[in-house]
Each structure stands twice: as structure tokens, then as C-alpha cells.
Amino acid sequence: MQQYDAIIVGAGAAGGIVAGVLAEAGWHVLLLERGPSLRFEDVPRDDIRSQRLSLYGHNAGPEIEGNPRVVVEPNGNERVVRPHEGGYHNNAACVGGGTRVYGAQAWRFMPQDFQMASLYGVPEGSSLADWPITYEDLKPYYERAERELGVAGQNDTLWGETAPDAAYPMPPVVPGPQTQALKRGAQQLGWRTFAAPLLINTVPYGGRAACIACKWCVGYACPTDAKNGTHNTLIPLALATGHCQMVTGAMTERIETDARGKVCGVSYFVEENGSARHESARAKVVIVSSGAIESARLLLNSHSAQHPHGLGNESDQVGRHLQGHYYPGASGLTEENVYNGVGPGVTCATNQFNHGNSGIIGGGMLCDDFIKPPIDFWYTSLPPDLPRWGAANKQYMRENYTRLLHVKGPVQEIPSPHGRVTIDPQVRDKWGIPVVRLSGTTHQATVATSEFMRHRAEEWLRASGCYKVWSQPRGIGLSGGQHQAGTCRMGHDPQTSVTDQCGRVHAHDNLFVIDGSLHVTNGGFNPVLTIMALAFRSAEHIAKNFN
Amino acid sequence: MPVQLTNLQQATLQAVVNRLIPVDEYPNAWDAGVGEYLARHFEGDLKHLVEAYANGLDALEQEAKARYGNGFGELTAPQQDAFLQDVEQGAVVTVWPIAPGKFFRLLVEHTMQGYYGAPLNGGNRDAVSWQMTGFESRR
Ligand SMILES: Cc1cc2nc3c(=O)[nH]c(=O)nc-3n(C[C@H](O)[C@H](O)[C@H](O)COP(=O)(O)OP(=O)(O)OC[C@H]3O[C@@H](n4cnc5c(N)ncnc54)[C@H](O)[C@@H]3O)c2cc1C
Numbered sequence: 084m085q086q087y088d089a090i091i092v093g094a095g096a097a098g099g100i101v102a103g104v105l106a107e108a109g110w111h112v113l114l115l116e117r118g119p120s121l122r123f124e125d126v127p128r129d130d131i132r133s134q135r136l137s138l139y140g141h142n143a144g145p146e147i148e149g150n151p152r153v154v155v156e157p158n159g160n161e162r163v164v165r166p167h168e169g170g171y172h173n174n175a176a177c178v179g180g181g182t183r184v185y186g187a188q189a190w191r192f193m194p195q196d197f198q199m200a201s202l203y204g205v206p207e208g209s210s211l212a213d214w215p216i217t218y219e220d221l222k223p224y225y226e227r228a229e230r231e232l233g234v235a236g237q238n239d240t241l242w243g244e245t246a247p248d249a250a251y252p253m254p255p256v257v258p259g260p261q262t263q264a265l266k267r268g269a270q271q272l273g274w275r276t277f278a279a280p281l282l283i284n285t286v287p288y289g290g291r292a293a294c295i296a297c298k299w300c301v302g303y304a305c306p307t308d309a310k311n312g313t314h315n316t317l318i319p320l321a322l323a324t325g326h327c328q329m330v331t332g333a334m335t336e337r338i339e340t341d342a343r344g345k346v347c348g349v350s351y352f353v354e355e356n357g358s359a360r361h362e363s364a365r366a367k368v369v370i371v372s373s374g375a376i377e378s379a380r381l382l383l384n385s386h387s388a389q390h391p392h393g394l395g396n397e398s399d400q401v402g403r404h405l406q407g408h409y410y411p412g413a414s415g416l417t418e419e420n421v422y423n424g425v426g427p428g429v430t431c432a433t434n435q436f437n438h439g440n441s442g443i444i445g446g447g448m449l450c451d452d453f454i455k456p457p458i459d460f461w462y463t464s465l466p467p468d469l470p471r472w473g474a475a476n477k478q479y480m481r482e483n484y485t486r487l488l489h490v491k492g493p494v495q496e497i498p499s500p501h502g503r504v505t506i507d508p509q510v511r512d513k514w515g516i517p518v519v520r521l522s523g524t525t526h527q528a529t530v531a532t533s534e535f536m537r538h539r540a541e542e543w544l545r546a547s548g549c550y551k552v553w554s555q556p557r558g559i560g561l562s563g564g565q566h567q568a569g570t571c572r573m574g575h576d577p578q579t580s581v582t583d584q585c586g587r588v589h590a591h592d593n594l595f596v597i598d599g600s601l602h603v604t605n606g607g608f609n610p611v612l613t614i615m616a617l618a619f620r621s622a623e624h625i626a627k628n629f630n
Numbered sequence: 631m632p633v634q635l636t637n638l639q640q641a642t643l644q645a646v647v648n649r650l651i652p653v654d655e656y657p658n659a660w661d662a663g664v665g666e667y668l669a670r671h672f673e674g675d676l677k678h679l680v681e682a683y684a685n686g687l688d689a690l691e692q693e694a695k696a697r698y699g700n701g702f703g704e705l706t707a708p709q710q711d712a713f714l715q716d717v718e719q720g721a722v723v724t725v726w727p728i729a730p731g732k733f734f735r736l737l738v739e740h741t742m743q744g745y746y747g748a749p750l751n752g753g754n755r756d757a758v759s760w761q762m763t764g765f766e767s768r769r
Contacts, residue, residue, distance in 0.1 A: 130748045138743070139675040298765070424767060457746040457763045472650040472738045473711060480746070481656070484763035 095180020098372030099313025135302025144176030149513030182312025236280030268547025344389030412491020415549025445495025447607035667744030667753030
């Protein structure tokens, strides 16, 4: 059997970074990824089968047949769902994980985001908690992620405030007509705005070309390779060392433990000529980086005589506190043209309401949206009182595609221990591996924060000159999806967390979880830069301290 | 299960989608390729709905005959629009094998997908709706 220093399960945002750091440090690494390596041509610009609008399928995996999950609705009804369907809470499955097709908003969490329980208290029934680390602990790794992958942002600016030591390696995206309108509105309200930071090359960087401002950014692959994920940065770096072997199409089934219960390797399936081949590999260290939902599944499926409830699950914490982001926003119509067709489209953000909102726990960032293909616009951007068809509908599409302002943002979720991933007792995937069962909801307080931010979005649009503004409230439900996090939270206390502050699973010395699963809370920001920073930090810790 | 629509069902379909997106300076649904979009999807991701379409279009014809004494295609445009509004609301006088509002919602969504979606799926001929909306610069 092959012996490695480390096996990493999942070549996504976090797994790709861990592979890069360990391979650079001379470790022999096996990087297992269930999905394929996707070239630009492999990710069609099919606007109804994309990771953005997934009516009949999607473009970055997993395959829609053979990979089901079971969803338990709040009313107790159960459904088996496919990856592109509502309720599945998919992100992506390919080399780069979500970063292959993401929107690339590159936000640092704020210092307050790491201390939510201390700041706000713990609402009854919630599992709101502080992180075991602070912003200061993560700061150097935010900077490293910004530098090594490449972030474009407004220099000397963090969260809309002057921060002389915030030096982004690339200048921000250029403003468009929507930016001018939103800036005017914000000025009137006394809100600070600034250019949203993006993991996109606004100028050539890292040996890759600059963004050509096409309209197919979020949910698609970049034609000039100017969108920076792990697939075009840390993973190629890892492979170039010669120490890292990546196997694609490798679905990890279990983490293997020896007779004493010590983690010793993994077993996985690869497809060969239409049938499944079972493989095993051994390593000193196993790192689970499969994304928040699948990482929990893998730990739970790896039960053994010594670990009857799954690995790391002695305190029944694995899979709990699943969170993502409620994403409130509003749309509004202007008299002027606010569209110039210059992608990606996200240009103007405010952090005015991330914290300090009276009666509200947390808050969130707001900014304008990525350019939407017209069919996406039809689904998301019609006023509620507009007929869905006929001459009036056509006229609306024709006149208002270029006159619509849209602002939205992720809000700080209040986690609940009942929003969780377990293993379904019956349903299996095409490999025969028991699948994820999703149940519970977020905590009710999330809805209040979301409603508060929805009204701020409306307020911003009105001040920006919109003569008609509308938005949709969202009720209680489970959260996860592309921003999934929290299922193996880190902490000091093994009773209430799954890993220590470096991602090492309590009661194991050589098993780590490193990905969105670690997030104790998910900030009022898109999560990936924090996932990346944590990955750099934990990988550096492993490289330094493990022998 | 019929794998194809009859000629009459096709004709009704064409007449209906052309009210969902009527002609102005820009083409109606059918001329912009919605028929081609649907034909492709009836062989693929909408295969399971071909029967519902056949039943729904028959019911729509029968409903028009019961109310106006004429097939849908022979009604005036304002009559067609008023009639479709009723179907959308489920305000029908005949017995439908499929809920009229639900069928109508399918028709609307699929028509919009064919008109506004990417040309690679068979609709949106010459990306005409992308120019109409301004998503792509107007030629
Ligand atoms: C369309 C889209 C837009 C987004 N936009 C943004 C944005 O603008 N800003 C932002 O911050 N975030 C964004 N995100 C979210 C971001 O991509 C995720 O937060 C991030 O990728 C999560 O990182 P991760 O390492 O936890 O998991 P992932 O990146 O999901 O990586 C997990 C990897 O593990 C693999 N895997 C899972 N199970 C197994 C197994 N058993 N065996 C082998 N491999 C396995 C998966 O295939 C996957 O590649 C977006 C995501 C999408 C899809």
C-alpha cells in the first residue's frame, strides 16, 4: 500500500492550500478529489445549468445522478434530492472546489465576528459561541491569502475604514454607472462605501492574465484564468514540487483507523472503465477538507469499534451548527442607465451595518451584484406586481434590464445545534456510501438580522434614486449551500467543539479538519477568504509541529 | 406516453407562447426559437413533461371551444390574453386533466428559458433577446 506523509481529502478552497503549503515544505502528499479537473471548455456558459441558476443541472459538479442527499423538512417530510435541486445545499465538486466557479468576493471577517457570544450574549436555543482564535491570530494569514492567490481591492481600506496596513496586491475593479448611483445614495445617508475586494486579477498577476470584464463571472469559469482559485494557484504549485500526487475522480469512503483506533489512512473509490475500483492509502496525517457537509459525512461514516459514533464525534458535535448565509437584498428601478456590461459587476460595498445595530445580533455587508444573464434576471428581478408574461413583461425586460439596481449581502447567522448533517440510514450514493441527511433550521434570530438588512438594502436603493423598490422576506429554514460552514467547529472544549484551534480533531493526534467546517460563526461576509486564511494557518502549524 | 405533440397541439403551443412573448420591434417567442428550445428539451430534460404538455394543450383547446366556440388560434389577441389570464388563475369551465394554473406556469417558465436563455440551448435566435435587453450591446 502507498505510504504518504499526508492525505488530503478534497481539493477545494482549503484542501488546495493545505496541499500547496505541505508540498512546499517537502511533505509527500496525496490529494484526493472526487470531481474532475475542469478546463475552461468543460464549464459551459449554459445559463440554466450553472452553479448560479441550476434548473436542470449545473456545471461544476457533482454529477446529478448517483449523488443524492436526504432532506428532512421542518414539517417532518422527507425528500431525496439531486445535487442541482433545492434543499441539497450544494457547493461544487471539482479541482478547486467552489473556487473554480465562484464570484471571488474576498472578505476578511471583522474582529467582532470572532467574538459573537461575548459581544451579544447567547440567544436561547442557539449555539452562538466565540472562536478560539481572534482576528489578530488570523490577520497574517489573510494577508498571505491575498498575496498568494491574488486579491484586488482598495488600498488602505478595510471594511470601509482607513487601514494603512491593508495593502492589496492589485488595484480595485473600476467603478461603473451603478457605482456612481449607489455612492450618491450612500453619501446622502451618510454611509461609507468602497470597492469590494475580489480574488480577480485586475492587472496581470501571478503569471496569469488580467480580467477581460466579460459578463460570465459568478457560476462560470474564467476565459483568461484571471479569477484566482486554488485550481490555478496553490494546487499547480503543489504539483510542481513533485511531492504532491493528485487523484481526481477519487471518492473517499472512509478514514481508516488501526486496531488501537489511531488514524492510519483512507480508503476511496475511483472509476475505471465504468466500474468502481477500491483503493487504500496510508499516511502519518489525514486532513479532511471536503467542504462543511461532506467533511461531516466522512467523519460520521468512518465509525469503527473504537469510535462507534464516527471520528471526532464523542460529544455528538460532528455535523451540528450547520450554517451558511441568509442573503437579503433589494431591487430597484432607476430612470437612468446603470448598466455598462462591464463584468464582474460587483463594485460598491458598505460595511456600515455589520455590527452595532440596535436590537439585532450582528448584521452584514451589502454590495451590488454580479452581472446576471437575462434569464437569471427574469427569475430574480421582476417586481411582484408585474405580470409574468405578455406584452408588459416583455416591455419590462426590454426597458429595465439596464435600469435595475440590486444590492444584497450575507448576514451573520445565529447557529442552531439542530441545523445539522447526519447519515441517512437507508439511502446510498452510486458507490454504496451512506449519504447525508440534512435536518433542522437556523436559529430564529437569523431571520431578524436578515429582515433588518433587507430594509437597509431598500433604504440604500431609495436614496440612490430608485423610484420603485422591492424585496422578498425569507422565513425560517436550514442554511448551508455555497457558503456552508460550521459542522466541525473549533474550540477549546472537546464537549462543545470537534477540533482544536488548528483544526486537529480532539482525541486524535493526526487527524485534522481544515475547511469551512471549522467556522464557529460565519461572519456577515462571504466566507472563502477566511477559509483560505485558516487553511494557511493550520497547514503551517502542521508543517512546523508534526513529525 | 406520446413522445411527440400532434400537429394541432403544436399549433396551439405556438399560438400560446406567442402571447406569452408577443411581437413588437423584437420577435415573438416562436420566431426567436422558443419552439426549437422546447423541441430539444422534450427530448431531454423536459421529456417527463411531454405528456403533461399534450394533455394541457388539449384541455386549453377544449376550454377555448367551450367558451368562445372557437379554437385558441382563432381568437383575437385581446381574447387570447383574457383567456390566458383566466387559465393562469385556474378560472376554467371545463374539466382539466392537469391543474390549469400549474400547466400555465410551466409554459411561462419554459418560454422565458427559450427566449432569454443562452442560444446554445436552441432558443434566443441570434441572441436577439440579449440585444433587446441590452445585456449585449445593441447592434
Ligand atoms: C457559484 C459560487 C459562487 C461563490 N461566490 C463566492 C464569493 O464570491 N465569495 C466567497 O467568499 N465565497 C463564494 N463561494 C463559496 C466558496 O466557493 C466556498 O466558501 C468555498 O469553496 C468552501 O471551501 P471549502 O474548502 O470548505 O470546500 P470546497 O471548496 O467545496 O472544497 C471541497 C472539495 O472536496 C471535494 N470532496 C468532497 N467530498 C469528497 C470525498 N468524499 N472524497 C474526495 N473529495 C471530496 C469536493 O468535490 C470539493 O472539491 C461561491 C461558491 C459558488 C459555487
